[in-house]
Amino acid sequence: MKEPSATTSRAVQLASFGGPEALSIREVPVPQAGPGQIRVRVTAAGLNPMDWFMTSDAETAARFGLSLPCGFGTDYAGAVDQVGDGVREFAVGDRVFGGVLSRAVADYVVVDVAGTIAVGGEAHRTPDGVDDRTASALAIAGCTAAAALAVVNPGPGDTVLVGGAGGGVGVFAVQLARLAGARVIGTGSAASADALRALGAEPVVYGDGLVERVRALAPAGVTAAMDLHGTETALAARELGVPDERITTIAGQIDGITPANGANAAPGALEKIAGLAAAGRLRVPIAATFPVERIRAAVELQAERHVHGKVVIDL
Template identity: 40%
Template sequence: MAISVVAREYGQPDAVLEVTEVTVGDPGPGQVVVDVRAVGTNPIDVKTVQGAVGKDESKLPLPVGFEVSGVVAAVGPEAATADGPISVGDEVVVYRADGGYTDTLLADQSAVHPKPGGLDHEHAAGLLLAGVAAADAVRTAHVGADDVVLIHGGSGAVGVIAIQLARKTGATVIATASPANHDHVAALGAIPVAYGDGLLDRVRAAAPAPVTAVVDTAGTDEAIDASLALLDNPGRIVSIAAFGRASDGVVVVNGSTPQSKEIRATAIPELLADAASGALVTEIAKTFPLTDAATALTELARDHPRGKFILIP
């Protein structure tokens, strides 16, 4: 039996999440069973549990969690990744997982990716959901060496990776963050500016040249309004969160289009390799036992930590 965390109904995590035992079947063709060593948590997990992204009573009790890292415990017929056949004992990252808040996961081979040896399970588990979103936004905005890029939400999980991916292209990066996180943003190579009233003036004052592209991870009207005032071409304002502003010409990416899916799939091995080599830096804010998932998600929603919360089975 596996220990899993599920939502028995939709609501606040501390009220509806429960620890339960589930049976994990043998892997079928193209499937593997993973002994989970670490689980990534994300704001989308909170929204899913709350029902903010939709409610389907038929899915209750609802599995939670989209990314894990672990060791292959069993392999079904013909299970393989792009690197070759999968074997028992392989260290892997699973994204997107279906019900990742568990100590034992049945996963399809399409979601299984080899974990580089230089990357620990905790950092691997918290990398890909934020990483592919950042890569999608940066690449869709066509960021390059000649650009001055404004990144909204520069100290969040997606923003931190977006800064580094944009800097990797040679672009100049300006990033919004609270004053408490300005040193962290600056250490990543970005020019920090505070969000809030006067944002547009502060960006213009900080920018060494006119802003030519925007990556928005915040989704606020303040962020989008400032971006539209800075750029004549809204097609270079790319957001992962401002779904209500597409009518203003803002490009919203969420992994649903063929182009977005292709960018995200291509980014996965690059993100893992860069994280393993140290070229891409991510931060773990705190770890929790898997059985304390309700506490972790409650704190995640309340505190908006700079780094990732990781669950340990």
């Protein structure tokens, strides 16, 4: 970890919206925590598809309230190093993790203690037994998976079809559904089969013939589905007789099917997921780590959507 100077620090920013080539490391003033805020010295930042999607063009960025110059990344983990007036929930030295919309890949982030990921950021205590790389991979994917499960509500006796099971959200959704007692069939590439089995899913290759392959695996039928990639799995679930109310999507829209949004995750969902990770009941696969100097290469890898698990930036 490179320590920042007393007055300046590093932040990954975009001078213009676009792909990985628009990302650069800039020297910026060290931010200061105001009333009701904490400042976190970031040690790790987890990447998500939404990070590069939000900043890919000006129109999309505007929908998320982003303007230039713009930071990058949302999930972070580190330690509190400054506490603003009125803050009683955290103290200097506390290990924390959470999300700050499109500004996480930086030496420091300032977080509103009463904020949300989208507005002001949010912070949670990192449990003992969870390292910072793991903690930095929890916020967006964990909340999104929890929201998806809340829509379909899997339990014992259910057979759940999970599309994109090996992706950043999928690794959480598969395990949470298994912990709820459900059988899980997960779509992925042929190369992802072992990774999916390690999570507790029965692998099935996506693409043409998906419905027939799922029928062969589950002749008694599928009872719920979470499409974490697009719409292929959701449409296949319909063809397999799953009612719309037990199907959800996160990246595609289908009339009659309720989409899941991590912003709507139940209070305490993220703490529960962090607790499961601390107890060793939930694995958080880290597919790759990169120093911040290689941010472009990290985003290129993550944007390919073929990594099995999370990509993390070390600061």
